[in-house]
Amino acid sequence: MQTSPLLEHLMQSLRSLPGVGPKSSQRMAFHLLQRDRAGGLRLANALLQAMNEIGHCEDCHTFTEQSHCNICKNPKRQENGQICIVETPADIHAIEQTGQFSGRYFVLMGHLSPLDGIGPADLGLDRLAERLTEETISEIILATNPTIEGEVTASYIAQMCESKGISATRIAHGIPIGGELEMVDSMTLSHSFAGRIKMNR
Template sequence: MQISPLLESLISALRCLPGVGPKSAQRMAYHLLQRNRQAGLHLAHELNEAMNNIGHCKACRTFTEQEICTICANVRRQSSDQLCVVESPADIFAIEQTGQYSGRYFVLLGHLSPLDGIGPSDIGLDLLKSRLASESIHEVILATNPTVEGDATANYIAQMCNEFNIVATRIAHGVPVGGELEMVDGTTLSHSFVGRQKIDF
């Protein structure tokens, strides 16, 4: 196989993107070279800017190029007494798109995982503790992933909240909206029974 070395290294570099295998990478490289070199250069510039300048918010640990992210800097959000704890910055994006929540966030950037050597300080729980102690927070909403590690992390943080007499809540687990009962797995279904709510008239 004899192709241009530069093209070959572009194709292999594109494979760092998640979900991009050799065929997609090849298609992307040829597409950019043949149809849209300007967009390729623009992408290179944006990648450089983002990788070099985006750091973590000092208050909530999400991605931002400033000291404090736009959500933490928002005055209306600062006056909220709710704090939502999530595992990754992408979760904030998903929650914000629902328009359901208007409080502050805290990003763990991971979850507790003793087997991998990830303890409380690795997921910023010391910072969270100091925020719980110093800020006026009434409720901590634990929106970690519904996995064993996510649940364990949520429990750990709930205990921490208890020390400061702060209410800790966990997001509901149950049947996804629009799904069919017979297609839902047993664990989810049993969660939806345990978490059943009274219908008020």
């Protein structure tokens, strides 16, 4: 017996969030109603605005509510001349948190996957090709995921760059910092051997 259809509907809707099941959705709904109605309303408005207004940046295809995202608009980032290719906007977040990279990005929103019918045009690679011609780019850094599809996508883009005489690099794969050698899978270990760097002259 339901005491309130609206409450049931709220619990059901909360389950659209990843990782939220029946118990958590119940806890969330009661928490907001009992202790934080203002937070609930703020969340509702933030969701409405974000879902309706956030589109893709015309240059790099990341999520933004403007025609060009803040990174693409930044003159310092433009001078840098490096473009980092990633699969998703979440990857940009992760890279920005390192503070190591000060160039611009290009988001594929996926990877090449002929079996699923995802070809170069679906990843906006025609737009990337235009940028390679129009802009003065010093280096393309390929930061796609270390999966088969990610590697294929990286190779494809590296060939595109080669035909235009632009240097393309791939981020290093190997033992994660703080990881223990004996715990690392053999695929990663063989990558770390193949990608070894000279330590003396």
